[in-house]
Amino acid sequence: MKRIGVFTSGGDAPGMNACIRAVVRGACYHGIEVYGIRRGYSGMIAGDLYKMESHSVSNIVQRGGTILKSARSKEFMTPEGRKTAYDNLQAAGIEGLVAIGGNGTFTGAMIFGNEYGIPTVGAPGTIDNDLYGTDYTIGFDTAVNTALDAIDRIRDTASSHDRIFFIEVMGRDSGYIAVQSGIAGGAELVMVPEVLTPISEVVETLKQGWSRSKSSSIIIVAEGDDEGSAQEVAEKIKGQVDENADIRVTTLGHTQRGGPPSAYDRILASRLGLGALEGLMGGQKNVMAGIINNELVYTPFEDTIRLPKPINEDLLRMVKILSV
Amino acid sequence: MKRIGVFTSGGDAPGMNACIRAVVRGACYHGIEVYGIRRGYSGMIAGDLYKMESHSVSNIVQRGGTILKSARSKEFMTPEGRKTAYDNLQAAGIEGLVAIGGNGTFTGAMIFGNEYGIPTVGAPGTIDNDLYGTDYTIGFDTAVNTALDAIDRIRDTASSHDRIFFIEVMGRDSGYIAVQSGIAGGAELVMVPEVLTPISEVVETLKQGWSRSKSSSIIIVAEGDDEGSAQEVAEKIKGQVDENADIRVTTLGHTQRGGPPSAYDRILASRLGLGALEGLMGGQKNVMAGIINNELVYTPFEDTIRLPKPINEDLLRMVKILSV
Amino acid sequence: MKRIGVFTSGGDAPGMNACIRAVVRGACYHGIEVYGIRRGYSGMIAGDLYKMESHSVSNIVQRGGTILKSARSKEFMTPEGRKTAYDNLQAAGIEGLVAIGGNGTFTGAMIFGNEYGIPTVGAPGTIDNDLYGTDYTIGFDTAVNTALDAIDRIRDTASSHDRIFFIEVMGRDSGYIAVQSGIAGGAELVMVPEVLTPISEVVETLKQGWSRSKSSSIIIVAEGDDEGSAQEVAEKIKGQVDENADIRVTTLGHTQRGGPPSAYDRILASRLGLGALEGLMGGQKNVMAGIINNELVYTPFEDTIRLPKPINEDLLRMVKILSV
Amino acid sequence: MKRIGVFTSGGDAPGMNACIRAVVRGACYHGIEVYGIRRGYSGMIAGDLYKMESHSVSNIVQRGGTILKSARSKEFMTPEGRKTAYDNLQAAGIEGLVAIGGNGTFTGAMIFGNEYGIPTVGAPGTIDNDLYGTDYTIGFDTAVNTALDAIDRIRDTASSHDRIFFIEVMGRDSGYIAVQSGIAGGAELVMVPEVLTPISEVVETLKQGWSRSKSSSIIIVAEGDDEGSAQEVAEKIKGQVDENADIRVTTLGHTQRGGPPSAYDRILASRLGLGALEGLMGGQKNVMAGIINNELVYTPFEDTIRLPKPINEDLLRMVKILSV
Incomplete structure (x- = not known):
């Protein structure tokens, strides 16, 4: 393999740059040429790629986002789009790909690989940690710490005012961010998509806290919870708890996607970037590199x-014990 | 003056603890006894107060929130409530008060002072920086830095995806947080309650950025802007900009109220706490200590x-120049 | 088991409070009484212990240091000291212990357990991550992130001035902090106690960087490296590199021990605290709880x-590849 | 004025990039061409300059260091060096300069201006805040917050171990960082170059704390204090305090120079950059822009x-009162 391409696709995640750096530096180390493809499949179709050198990735290990940018591509879902993408890669002499992203990214890569035989190895980059095949995904640890920082701040004001706070964190299909930031943040309860938490249980938890004279409570709600958004959950419990209860809602939103990656994410990203590259060099294709x-x-x-x-589930059990 | 009371009231702000510490340590230094009153006027009515010593305020200078807690008191708005409060203070031998809070707090103190003659000196504690009589209020600098940290994170993801972000920051009547975090965060536009920014200007700014091939834009909206919340502003501009524009909204919310106070806020809080105390000792009453x-x-x-x-207004002008 | 004691000993580490909280809350959950022993073995000898309730550990999960304090005890190294300690525990009706600390702590616990049969389960709390029996120790992840934050700051100034920086991180016998913060911080080289890095290799690395026109370089030195402290290494290479090279040294020091624990450390500490408690309840003794x-x-x-x-060693190899 | 140059010189400071951005964007706004000169006077002599556009300063407002780099230039101290610099500026058609730096930078600019008549306006960029003509310099607020973060971390470990810590902060001739971080960090004493603090006073302060059963103490030492470095001060007091006192020393070092600038520094830098530019346009020369x-x-x-x-001096008085 003489020349490969690397791209990021799907939602960006802190550590993607560290992963790109590992792919590029690893390629330089092994004497392979590497091209950066901008905006994922979209750039593959537009032919938006450039040769990367060791210095192309200097001073990016600490930056959130992705220097290769990311975008969704409807065109790549069409055979014509993929044909153009393939022609562009052929013209550039690219023999293999490292794809950094999530399930949408890998679905595209799999179809593309099956059609055109171009080998791709993936690196899991998504804050949600919802990918089978790796204990953790790139960006997850940073997102948890960002959510935790917000929870710590909110606890200051919650306990100063004896308030109940419902805090919504990211996770449409996955409660990982919710559970980890909830345990670390000392939450009373964590509501996740994977487990049904009926409103009656929320009310019960708050009442128990009240009876132990806890003056403030924090409940973490993953955005994909069955009972709805944090706002909706808060609406539902109103009237079922002490009428003087001062209930507030905060939705953390996109801040969870950015920021300088944590040490953990930079190291994970470096290992997975290098692992993806060396897998590709060793003949792997249509696989995702992970750490288990x-x-x-x-x-x-x-x-x-x-x-x-x-x-x-052990972690969910722990939330209950620790909020006794 | 032999014995005074100190309390926090209204919304909490980072630095209130540093201010309490300065009042208590200053009182110890000057040989005055000091009582902490919990939950503001509410605790004054409930008689919830305790003697504070130098060590009562050890290790709190770095903490957000307020160790004296804060609450709203409807009872204090009634003559009966204030009578009870006065009786409690009399019984405890308290001859003067330091009140840390905002306009609601000072309104209460003024009425109370006029009725019962108990001298009060205020220290301005509110993240909004909306108080006449001081250049900055306790908590403002921290809130701006917290908002800025979020803006920095969002910029990562905005520029990775070529997105337009509307970010709502606190400020129901005041655009201070919006303007300062907007300049510091490199925003394209800042919308504040004090100045009318028509939707047409927002659209124009975005189009201009587009024409200079800026691929991402950040617009800061103070919660009290005339055009509505960030969500509402975003709705209004949809359809008036490029149909491919990827528009997102984030509301920073209560995270802006908490967290360890910045150096600036701790020093300001210390100066104002000590200034309020020494003002009270020197015969001041019904006044707020400020730094101009x-x-x-x-x-x-x-x-x-x-x-x-x-x-x-110079700062608003600067936003325009710097986003050229 | 009706009543247990918990204490911290040795160097403090961020996350110790989260661990104490898990022990106390877990004990409350399981209906066991728990006493906090202040200043480790020293407090055991002094009889400095107090009953802890659920609320004793409220609002500490986010704090660095240890609310139970820590100290070295020469007395506990004597049979008389241990006898007094045992008598105090007996008098208080304490039937088992959770010991949070490092090797020194566990050595004490082992001798004590052998002499008096009092069962102890340990939880590994040390920033150095130098304990066999667990993948990570409580405090390590936070220490790495603190070191990394400093490295990121220094890189700003290093690259603005084209400088070579030698940064010393903690680790008297262990290079874990050095390796992880070095990879995450994009260091050119990492010098650790476990592997000999001759000065000639340092010089060679710097020269290679120079020839690839890297204008600044960062080298991480673990405090226990064979070539000496960062200051000593810097002295040794002077004169062997470009005479215009601007070489600086920074020793990060005790800042690495403090600060709010990272999400990872709070979760790890919670799991290990609960694991130690439940191990003790289940009949374990003279063992350390770990996560592998x-x-x-x-x-x-x-x-x-x-x-x-x-x-x-894979990580050390990665440093070389990534600094190509 | 049609074309100007901008450069940074001397020690770098967080916020320099925000200042460069304000100069460049301001110039674009006012229709003036602007050239960036790399590595200060050194690049002026080497002719290392390039045309900057609005997008040249995109996404730098949040970064520490300086994208224009900085260096010392011995050559510029010679008439020949300055002649070459002038010839290069003439050749490039540069009619005025904005110089971002400290006293060394402005001394060079003044001599150069007197010799060749090229107008220069300065912007004060130095973490030390030691420049007459402005209340604060660019980088100072960030440096204080960085030092404060370290002090907060060290307090965790100091109070866990009942230790006395001597912490050395930057400030060869100026105690500004020491005083502000000392007040904000709750230090017992602050030692600065401007005021003599005899060792006997340090000992007395520690003994008083001891007698009030303070178990830990933090003393801030500016690097330029008359009694020597933190290490030297610590050596001097050993033997004069309780023999069991556990005394530690930490020198914060270069971490204070880097990191993302605080909101305050970004706004200050923006105002001063724009102020310097508009001053230059309005006919100012051989002056520094400041905010008073x-x-x-x-x-x-x-x-x-x-x-x-x-x-x-009020702030120094405050340290004493607040550590009662």
Whole structure:
């Protein structure tokens, strides 16, 4: 393999730049040429790519976002779009790809690989940690710490005013951010998509806290919870708790996607970027590089896309014990 | 004066603890006894007060919120409530008060002072910086930095995806947080309650950025802007800009109220706490301690409540120049 | 088991408070009484202990340091000291102990356990991550992020001035902090106690960077490196590199021990605190609770004390590739 | 004026990039061409300059360091060096300069201006806040907050171990960083170059704290204090305090120079950058732009270089009161 391409696709995540850097520096180290493709599949179709050198990735390890940018591409979902993309890669002499992103990214790569035989190895970049085939995804640790910083701030004001706060964190299908930031933030309850938490349980938890004279409470709601958004959950419990209860809602939103990556994410991203590159060099294709139990593993795209990643029920149990 | 009371009231602000510390340590230094009153006027009515010593305020200078807690009191708005409060203070031998809070707090103190003659000196604690009589209020600098940190994070993701972001910051009647975080965050436009920004100007700004091939834009909206919330402004501009424009909204919310106070806020809070105490000792009453042009000044509550604090128009002009 | 004691000992580490909280809340949950022993073995001898309730550990999960304080105890190294300690525990009806600390702490606990049969389960709290029997220790992730934040700041100034920086991080016997913060910080080289890095290699690395026109370089030195402190290494290379090279040294020092624990450390500390408690309840003794490959395991104190924890050589290899 | 140059010189400071941005964007706004000169006077002599556009300063407002780099130039101290610099500026058609830096920078600019008549307006960029002619310099607020963050971390460990910490902060001739971070960090004592603090006073303060059963103490030492470095001060007091006192020393070092600028510094830098540019356009020369009492003022280089900036003695008094 003489020349490869690297791109980011889907929602950006802190650590994507560290991953790009590892791919580029690793390629330089192994004597392989590497091209950066801008805006994912969209740039592949537009032919928006450029040769990257070691210095192209200087001073980016600490930056959030992605220097290669990201975009959704409807065109790539069409055979014509993929044909153009393939022609562009052929013209540029690109023999393999490293794709940094999530399930949407890998679905595209799998279809593309099946059609045109171009080998792709993925690196899991998404704050949601919802990918089968790796213990953690790039960006998750940073997102949890960002959410936690917000929870810590809100606790200051919650306890100064004896308030109940419902805080919504990201996670449309996954409660990972909610559970981890909830435990770390000392939340009374965590509501996640994977487990049904009826409103009656929320009310009960708040009443118990009240009876132990806890003066403030924090409840974390993953955006994809069955009972609805934090705002909706708050509406539902109003009237079921002490009428003097001062209830507030905060939705953390897009701040969770950005910021300088944590040490953990930079190291994970470096390992996965290098792992993806070296997998590609070693003949892997249509797989995602992941770290499971501290070992580098390659999982077929098919599995990462199809298989669910169960949430750690021990952690949910822990939330209850720790908020006694 | 042998014995005084100190309390926090209204919305909490980072630096209130540093201010309490300065009042308590200053009192110890000057040989005056000091009582902490919990939950503002509410605790004054409930008689919830305790003697504070030097060590009562150890290790709090760095904490957000207020160790004396804060609450609203409807009872204090009644003559009966104030009578009870006065009786409690009398019983405890309290001869003067330091009140840390905003306009609501000072209105209460002024009425109370007029009725019962108990001298009160205020210290301005509110993140909004909307008080006449001081250049800056306790908590404002921290709130701006918290908002800025969020803006920095959002810029990562905005520029990775070529998005337009509307970010709502606190400020129901005041655009201070919006203007300062907007300039510091490199925003394209800042919308504040003090100045009318028609939707047409927002659209124009975005189009101009587009024509200079700016791929992402950030617009800061103070919550009290005439055009409505960030969400409402975003709705209004949809359809008037490029149909491919990817528009997102984030509301920063209560995270802006908490967190460890910045150096600026801790020093300001210390100066104002000590200034309020020494003013009280020196015979001041019904005034708020403030810092104007780096000098300690006392402004009658009447003026701080009645007079508007104009926004710095130079800063608004600067937003336009810097986003060229 | 009706009543247990908990204490922290040795150097403090961020997350110790989260661990104490998990022990106390877990004990409340399981209906066991728990006493906090202040200043480790020193307080055990002085009889400085108090009953802890659920609210004793409210609002501490986010704080660095340890509310139970820590100290070294020469007395506990004597049979008389241990006898007094035992008598105090007996008098208080304490039937088991959770010890949060490092190897020194566990050595004490092991001897004490052998002499008096009082069962102790340890939780690994040390920023150095140098304990056999757990993948990570409480405080390590926070320390790495603190070091990383400093490295990021120094990179700003290094690259503005084209400087070479030698940065010393903690780790007397262990290069974990150095390696992880070095990879995450984009260092050119990392010098650790576990692997000999001759000065000639440092010089060679700097010269290579120079020839690729890298204008600034960062080298991380663990305090226990064979070539000496960062200051000493810097002295040794002077004269061997470009005479115009502007070489600076920074020693990060005790800042690495403090600060609010990261999400990772709070969760790890919660799991290990609860794991230690539930181990003790289940009959474990003279063992340390650890997490290996995401599973809770108990390792005899004897092994945690005696066995070395090898550094991940893959990570050292990665430093070289990534600084190409 | 059709075309100007901008450069940074001397030690870098957080906010310099925000200042460069304001100069460049302001020039674009006013229809003036602007060239960036790399590495200060050194690049002026080497002819290392390039045309800057609005987008040249995109996405830099949040970054520490300086994109124009900085260096010392011995050559510029010679008439020949300055002649070459002038010839290069002439050749490039540059009619005026904005110089961002400290006293060394302005001394160079003054001599150069006197010799060749090229008008220069300065913007004060230095973390030390030691420049006459402005209340605050660019980078000072960030440096204080960085030092404060370290002090907060160290307090965690100091109070966990009942230790005395001597913390050295930057400030060779100026105690500004020491005083502000000391007040904000709750230090027991602050030692600054401007005021003699005899060792006996340090000992006395520690003993008093001891007698009030303060278990830990923090003393801030500016690097230029008359009694020597923090290490030297610590050596001197050993033996004069309780023999069991556990005394530690930390030198914060270069971390204070870097990092993302605070909101305050970005706004100050923007105002001063724009102020310097508009001053230059309005005919100012050989002056430094500053902000005094919230007003933009221009002070002759001669005065900023010659006149001392006194430290606020009120703040030193406050340290004593607050550590009671």
